[in-house]
Amino acid sequence: MANTTKIEVRVNGVGRTAEVQPRLLLVHYLRDVLGLTGTHIGCETSLCGACTVMVDGAAVKSCTLLAVQVDGCEVQTIESLATDDGLHPIQEAFWDCHGLQCGFCTPGMIMATRQLLQENPSPSEEEIRHGLEGNICRCTGYKHIVDAVQQAAEQMKAGT
Amino acid sequence: MPVSKLVGTKVKRREDPRLVQGLSHYVDDLRMADVLQVAILRSPHAHARINGIDKGAAQALPGVVSVVNGADIGDSVGSVPCAAANPTLRTPPHPVLAQGEVRYVGEPVAAVVAEDSYTARDALDLIEVDYEPLPAVSDLEKALQPGSPLVHSQWDSNQAFTFECGTGDMDKARAEADVIVKQKFIHQRLAPIPVETRGVVARYFPGEGELTVWSSTQIPHLLRAMLALVLGFPEHRIRVIAPEVGGGFGCKLNVYREEALLAHLAMKLKATVKWIEGRRENMQATIHGRGQVGTVEAAVKKDGTILGVTYDSLLDTGAYHQLLTPGMPPLTGLMISGSYKIPTLKFTSTGGFTNKVATDAYRGAGRPEATLVIERTMDLIARELDMDPVELRRKNFAQPADFPLPVATGLAYDSGNYQAALDKALEMVGYDDLRAEQKRLREEGRYLGIGFSTYVEICAMGPSAALPAGGWESGTVRMDFTGKATVLTGVSPHGQGEETTFAQIVSDDLGIPIEDVAVLHGDTAVVPNGIGTFGSRGISVGGTAVYMATQQVREKAEAIAANVLECSAEDLEFEDGKFSVKGVPDKGITIQEVALQAHVATKLPAGMEPGLQATSVFEPSNFTFPFGTHICVVEVDTHSGEIEIKKYVAVDDCGKVINPMIVDGQVQGGIAQGLGQALLEEVVYDEDGQLVTGSLMDYAVARAEDLPPLEFARTETPSPVNPMGVKGVGEAGTIGSTPSIVNAVVDALAPFGVTHIDMPLKPEKIWRLCQGGTK
Numbered sequence: 001m002a003n004t005t006k007i008e009v010r011v012n013g014v015g016r017t018a019e020v021q022p023r024l025l026l027v028h029y030l031r032d033v034l035g036l037t038g039t040h041i042g043c044e045t046s047l048c049g050a051c052t053v054m055v056d057g058a059a060v061k062s063c064t065l066l067a068v069q070v071d072g073c074e075v076q077t078i079e080s081l082a083t084d085d086g087l088h089p090i091q092e093a094f095w096d097c098h099g100l101q102c103g104f105c106t107p108g109m110i111m112a113t114r115q116l117l118q119e120n121p122s123p124s125e126e127e128i129r130h131g132l133e134g135n136i137c138r139c140t141g142y143k144h145i146v147d148a149v150q151q152a153a154e155q156m157k158a159g160t
Numbered sequence: 161m162p163v164s165k166l167v168g169t170k171v172k173r174r175e176d177p178r179l180v181q182g183l184s185h186y187v188d189d190l191r192m193a194d195v196l197q198v199a200i201l202r203s204p205h206a207h208a209r210i211n212g213i214d215k216g217a218a219q220a221l222p223g224v225v226s227v228v229n230g231a232d233i234g235d236s237v238g239s240v241p242c243a244a245a246n247p248t249l250r251t252p253p254h255p256v257l258a259q260g261e262v263r264y265v266g267e268p269v270a271a272v273v274a275e276d277s278y279t280a281r282d283a284l285d286l287i288e289v290d291y292e293p294l295p296a297v298s299d300l301e302k303a304l305q306p307g308s309p310l311v312h313s314q315w316d317s318n319q320a321f322t323f324e325c326g327t328g329d330m331d332k333a334r335a336e337a338d339v340i341v342k343q344k345f346i347h348q349r350l351a352p353i354p355v356e357t358r359g360v361v362a363r364y365f366p367g368e369g370e371l372t373v374w375s376s377t378q379i380p381h382l383l384r385a386m387l388a389l390v391l392g393f394p395e396h397r398i399r400v401i402a403p404e405v406g407g408g409f410g411c412k413l414n415v416y417r418e419e420a421l422l423a424h425l426a427m428k429l430k431a432t433v434k435w436i437e438g439r440r441e442n443m444q445a446t447i448h449g450r451g452q453v454g455t456v457e458a459a460v461k462k463d464g465t466i467l468g469v470t471y472d473s474l475l476d477t478g479a480y481h482q483l484l485t486p487g488m489p490p491l492t493g494l495m496i497s498g499s500y501k502i503p504t505l506k507f508t509s510t511g512g513f514t515n516k517v518a519t520d521a522y523r524g525a526g527r528p529e530a531t532l533v534i535e536r537t538m539d540l541i542a543r544e545l546d547m548d549p550v551e552l553r554r555k556n557f558a559q560p561a562d563f564p565l566p567v568a569t570g571l572a573y574d575s576g577n578y579q580a581a582l583d584k585a586l587e588m589v590g591y592d593d594l595r596a597e598q599k600r601l602r603e604e605g606r607y608l609g610i611g612f613s614t615y616v617e618i619c620a621m622g623p624s625a626a627l628p629a630g631g632w633e634s635g636t637v638r639m640d641f642t643g644k645a646t647v648l649t650g651v652s653p654h655g656q657g658e659e660t661t662f663a664q665i666v667s668d669d670l671g672i673p674i675e676d677v678a679v680l681h682g683d684t685a686v687v688p689n690g691i692g693t694f695g696s697r698g699i700s701v702g703g704t705a706v707y708m709a710t711q712q713v714r715e716k717a718e719a720i721a722a723n724v725l726e727c728s729a730e731d732l733e734f735e736d737g738k739f740s741v742k743g744v745p746d747k748g749i750t751i752q753e754v755a756l757q758a759h760v761a762t763k764l765p766a767g768m769e770p771g772l773q774a775t776s777v778f779e780p781s782n783f784t785f786p787f788g789t790h791i792c793v794v795e796v797d798t799h800s801g802e803i804e805i806k807k808y809v810a811v812d813d814c815g816k817v818i819n820p821m822i823v824d825g826q827v828q829g830g831i832a833q834g835l836g837q838a839l840l841e842e843v844v845y846d847e848d849g850q851l852v853t854g855s856l857m858d859y860a861v862a863r864a865e866d867l868p869p870l871e872f873a874r875t876e877t878p879s880p881v882n883p884m885g886v887k888g889v890g891e892a893g894t895i896g897s898t899p900s901i902v903n904a905v906v907d908a909l910a911p912f913g914v915t916h917i918d919m920p921l922k923p924e925k926i927w928r929l930c931q932g933g934t935k
Contacts, residue, residue, distance in 0.1 A: 021278070023278070024278075031188075031189075035191065036182075037182070037185070037188070037189035037191075038181065038182015038183065039182065040182075040186070040188075040355075040356070040406070041188070041436075042355045042356070042357070042439065043439040043855070043856050044438055044439055044440075045439065045855055045856065045857065047855070047856035047857055048355060048439075048856055050355055077182070078181065078182035079181070079182055079183075081181070082181050087177070087180065087181070091180040091181065094176070094180050095172060095173070095176040095177065095180055096172065098172075098173065098821045098822065098824070098825045100176060100179055100180065101407075101655035101656070101657070101825060101829060102354070102355070102356070102404075102405065102406045102407040102654050102655030103175070103176070103179030103180075103184060103404070103406065103655070104186065104354070104355045104356040104406025104407060105355045105406075106179055106180055106182075107180075107182040110180065125869075128864070129864040129865045129867075130864075130865055132863075132864045133863045133864055133865050135863075135864075136353075136355060136856070136861050136863060137355070137864075138353055138354060138355050138407050138409070138829075138832075138833070138861065139407055139655050139825075139829045140825060140828060140829050140832075141825075141828035141829040141830070141831055141832035141862075141867055141870075141893075142828075142832065142862075142863075142864040142867050143828045143867065143870060144824075144825055144828065145864065146864065
């Protein structure tokens with residue numbers, strides 16, 4: 001497997017250069033090469049959303065994207081959200097509203113929420129449920145997740 | 161400043177900051193040096209003889225360290241264990257890698273160990289297996305008929321076991337009955353689908369002779385004991401760690417081939433090896449739940465009095481027994497009378513081997529089957545007698561004065577007030593108006609249905625005498641030099657939030673801030689002993705052990721305080737973390753100062769051991785029996801077969817509540833899985849034993865849009881079984897919800913002559929029923 005390709009990518013604001021196999025999945029690049037293990041793998045088929053990250057501002061499922069496809073792109077993972085000042089309002093809202101139990105789907109769910117709120121800062125319950133349909137949570141039954149997204153929307157509007 | 165009491169209040173979870181930031185460590189997140197990656201070759205056949213395996217090309221691939229198959233393992237690793245006892249049980253050998261024959265799609269055949277995971281997967285494609293397909297049987301009822309292909313040729317049939325329970329004379333009940341109601345039920349196979357699949361890392365240090373296994377498990381201590389037996393390796397040299405675990409729902413209450421295999425490979429290669437299950441593997445090779453078929457018969461007087469119920473059932477065990485496979489039917493049988501006083505009960509179960517992966521405990525584990533049967537039967541009886549299903553339930557309910565309630569299956573329910581939960585739910589849903597609306601809408605050609613489930617379940621597992629491997633739980637509470645408390649618990653939480661709820665208990669009773677309490681779990685080298693998390697036992701058994709240890713710590717602290725203050729313990733009062741002499745509030749000592757004294761050990765009462773810690777092992781005297789009423793209101797679109805849940809009301813009673821937010825979360829999540837069974841989920845194998853639902857594309861897990869708005873309330877009937885009066889809530893939502901949804905749809909379609917529909921209630925099935933014409 002000597003064939004490698006050079007990629008340059010910004011991940012969470014840090015410029016990275018790597019020689020990767022063309023078949024290396026983005027999620028494995030993030031987890032195994034960069035050690036950013038907050039992005040999880042739940043199905044390897046884009047169906048569960050646990051691996052959701054943002055590429056150039058759009059939520060994508062990193063388990064079915066190749067690392068070489070993000071050459072020249074800006075990637076943001078769950079690790080980029082909290083700052084020294086504290087948690088991101090979406091993270092805070094998931095905590096406040098008990099929007100997680102085992103926590104495995106949570107990073108992907110939060111990244112999907114981030115895109116949802118970027119596109120629609122005041123989503124209705126129906127729009128939230130529709131907007132998160134690409135992300136499976138097996139623990140919560142989604143009600144508390146919907147509550148969290150609503151709280152985050154309010155917080156983020158108040159903060160802008 | 162008074163410390164506010166935390167028990168009974170919403171305390172935000174202490175687990176969450178690490179989880180919402182992606183900073184936690186599930187098995188796949190552990191970072192260790194020189195880890196070899198394992199990939200597993202699995203059978204594509206439901207049943208085949210292995211005539212040969214050529215590993216040459218795989219072994220020659222650069223980066224491959226080792227390729228092993230069943231012959232390489234031989235008898236160096238024992239059979240994967242089944243702990244459930246049954247004198248009729250046929251237990252086939254359950255090797256970690258197939259020995260000459262495969263019996264289900266996904267059965268492990270060979271393993272590749274390589275320097276990286278991509279190479280390991282490449283090598284799988286290079287292994288040549290010469291399979292000779294054999295006749296397979298997939299359908300449970302066919303498997304138990306004479307002439308069926310045999311899953312295990314050493315026996316003359318596919319019968320795996322028989323089980324029965326109950327008491328009373330059903331012939332007499334039939335003779336006295338005005339009406340006999342019969343119905344067949346199919347409880348489809350379900351896939352548990354934790355979003356984190358299974359995963360194992362095993363490390364062997366030959367110098368120390370120590371084996372460490374990290375596994376995504378619900379039962380680290382039991383896994384340790386089982387690995388010792390399977391590997392023939394001393395238990396005290398094994399350490400099992402359940403790191404952060406991404407959901408289990410029963411499927412990680414088990415001991416799997418891969419856990420033993422990885423441990424074996426680590427010792428053989430003197431290396432650290434890692435295997436992370438893919439989702440496709442998870443669908444094929446992690447246990448399924450349910451898989452039961454049965455027929456109920458109820459003997460009833462025309463006034464609605466139920467004289468007797470029999471339920472004769474079959475369990476699809478799959479090809480091999482997992483840890484508790486034969487233990488599922490007893491949980492159905494024991495709960496078959498639900499919340500009703502029924503003098504005669506008879507339950508039978510026959511297990512049948514099929515060429516499929518094993519069934520075992522999945523959220524509810526045997527009780528959803530019982531609840532569906534009895535709650536559907538109540539509606540069938542009501543229909544037959546032209547009675548309101550609510551009235552029929554009221555008539556047969558056990559009453560509060562009946563508790564402890566002896567049940568004809570041999571159990572004694574601890575406490576309950578079924579009527580109160582029902583009344584509350586009826587009020588919330590507006591029942592009287594709903595029936596009028598249903599009538600009105602039917603005249604317009606619209607089909608509203610109202611479904612009830614007045615369930616009771618058995619949990620807080622449980623008395624050791626009734627469980628295969630001990631039902632107690634341990635809790636240790638220790639205050640250190642600086643007055644901080646460390647709690648060790650034998651339960652192994654994976655989403656249930658015990659790092660928070662257990663800390664609430666300790667914080668209240670020691671009068672220290674919750675920030676000063678750490679709850680440790682999931683590591684056999686840290687927690688001295690334990691059983692694990694399953695059967696809704698965390699708070700009721702594990703929490704009680706912590707509660708009792710906390711009381712012991714406080715008693716010892718009180719004795720030390722009395723010695724330091726030179727008074728007798730009876731003269732002391734304890735409030736907000738401070739011992740004070742009654743009537744002399746200035747004379748006192750904080751519990752943190754006591755903790756320091758306990759370790760400095762110069763002012764201890766004569767003969768007292770230094771330190772301030774206690775361990776309690778709680779052995780429950782009985783199970784607990786949470787209950788409630790779920791009411792579902794649906795409208796069925798008869799043109800498309802689609803079901804819309806218009807309203808869903810759940811009134812649950814799980815005894816005393818430690819953290820209402822967490823209880824709500826458990827109920828909501830439970831309902832999502834119960835709704836999944838009712839409407840969406842079904843593992844399908846074709847008749848040759850090929851798995852048709854092999855990915856999340858084919859197996860429909862509930863998504864956010866599938867869940868209706870839910871309305872919740874609680875009643876609170878304390879359990880007398882433990883000092884906090886708690887019952888448990890992990891499975892109630894799943895157990896209680898499914899029948900209410902099915903009953904609602906059947907009720908909606910009553911004008912079409914529909915009396916029963918088997919799950920899942922997919923639109924196609926509903927549409928076809930509606931084509932039968934209006935009665």
